[in-house]
Amino acid sequence: MPSTPERPQSRPLAPWAVSTTRGRLYPEPEDPTRSPWQRDRDRIIHSRAFRRLQYKTQVFVFHEGDHFRTRLTHSIEVAQIARSLARRMMLDEDLAEALALAHDVGHPPFGHAGEEALDTAMRPKGRFDHNAQSLKQVTLLERRYAAFDGLNLTWETLEGLAKHNGPVRRPGAYLVQYNALHDLELSTHASVEAQVAALADDIAYNNHDLEDGIRAGLFRLEEVAELSLPGRALARARAAHPDMPAGRAAPEMVRRVISEMVDDVAVESERRLAVLAPRSAQDVRMASQPVVAFSEGMTKDNADVRAFLRERMYRHFRVNRATQKSKRALQIVFQLLHGGPQMLPDEWRARAGDAGTPQAAETVCDYIAGMTDRFALEEYRRLTDPHVGG
Template sequence: MTSEARAPWAVQPSSSRGRLHAEPGGDARSPFQRDRDRIIHTGAFRRLQYKTQVFVFHEGDYFRTRLTHSIEVAQIARAITRRLQLDEDLAEALALAHDLGHPPFGHAGEEALDSQMRPYGGFDHNAQSLKVVTLLEARYAAFDGLNLTWETLEGLAKHNGPVRRPAGYLADYSAGHSLDLGTHASAEAQVAALADDIAYNNHDLDDGIRARLFTIEEAAALPLIGDAYQEVRASYPNIARDRMITETVRRVINAMVQDVVAESARRIEAIAPRSADDIRAAAEPVVAFSAPMLEANLLIRDFLFHRMYRHWRVNRAMQKSKRASQMIFQLLHGGPQMLPQEWRDRAGEPGSAQAARVVCDYIAGMTDRYALEEHRRLTDPNIPG
């Protein structure tokens, strides 16, 4: 997007607060385009291909992974930012990076690490995403991490809203490189957060139906989905079932996007911001669903919680995955000498807080497949270490 097309309240690339480590420009890309490109080339981004949302990787190649989810979030974020005259590249960078800190096995893996890390400050995937891009990705000679712009780091840290009581790595990092955690993030970061919600609910609907956890007719009992379903049936009475599902879901996504654009435009007009800092200082987020759409979204989430996330098939897989993650942590925390050398050198004494943090970082970076293989290597005497 050209500078002429950006609204005054958009983040302006020319006014970026820069990077922690100064770098020459060197090419025609904007700073946020460079951030996006660095994110795409990370090992952490590639590993998202084998980190699941709900289904473990071996349950089928069709279901979404963290990688496909991130790409869908980026597409929705770009569509919304274009309509609101925001910086598309910043929103895309945030969308592509927002799940870099997720451990294997979806929420089950996060719960497992959080329970093991509770004595050491717990585990949060948002803080872990910040840690990945500021420390753990060791690719450049002059610095650890990716040396992303302040605006991208800010968006990762607080895209879900102000962080009033930061803890752990988020607090430690911001103490040395302040991300103004007490304010809202930019409108671009807020768009990325809403795009995440839109993509998450809709692709879980799609995956849940195709996994036969529930039917499209059962989901159509919900108001928003029902409206889309009836529209498709009226327009295409003889449509094949697979196409019916796709057409219904795409209409739900479109309705949510249209709602976010309209409600956000209304909120922006109400506060009449003159800069991105006015967005940050606002009393409430400026990018949001309307009240009716928020209610519809919550109904979808509640439906998915009971019919998908708590389905017995999903529960079985998640419990096995959670136990595997916990056992890996316990074995390596008590025996860091079993870590690969580059991790062992940083782990310190067995059972220490330092060992816990290193083991947590090691596990969080695993794919589903690698974690299952590591569990077998650590627990099965017949498999070589």
């Protein structure tokens, strides 16, 4: 696939940054005013899957409060961190932003509870992985354009989505199928921009769960302060603002933690890049390890925060109750629709084929994965309550 000529940048890029695109699966004329990755970002923002992230949650069900993060607010926060890191590291900010905005479009309703429910339901027939589902969403399931299915994003954006967690050793069925059509070089690392987006996801996820957990009353600020990383940040915040109102302490702590983590990633990544001395984006892909990473000390601090959240938030009885109810609802919806695909909406029913088949299972899985929390609960009631109309 021919590369497009390099586009002028408003600032110089590092030699290992992505500066040219390998193009799109379906060739299109270049946009005269936007770079290929600005165009990708805009297509992602206008997609149905991106809009639905507003009503998909990470930990709390959508109706639990207006101030808890949703997948949409999380994606926007990841994009902000990714752009900041990309700018500091002289990378293409637009590619990093596009990847950050798209990274969760394959997530089902109810966060990880929904992912576990679909993975269990699909296990005899395959597996469910939200990263692969994100790729499927933007290459097949979006139906906005007359000339093709999906969003026809650039090779670089699709590569970053597919290799969200590094080289793909055991790709699922759809990824194998798509890769045969459009080789994403699954055995290599992704670009530096994609690695930046992945680390930005980690930075945003943990810190914002800390803030949401405090807001929800699952644990207290002083308990979080016993952890090394947030404890340092809270001490700095209180030293700078001795009379700080209590309600501002957690946000002040979180913003300082994010800044420290971003600084750590930038310094460690610069060190790794200096050792590797890549001369192109392809050199980064062929490296033996990622070039964007936390330092050893920050890796430990981050692991401590993860362990705290796992024990005090993700296993909290209130979260467990919501998780179990959500998983059970999705499992029942899957079972009913897999056994009775005639109950699917017309477009989906045509794809599903016969009841109980692998094709029906895949179709039902795609249908459920696209649901918001709210729609999933409504669908559960429509399918199980005789008093609710279809």
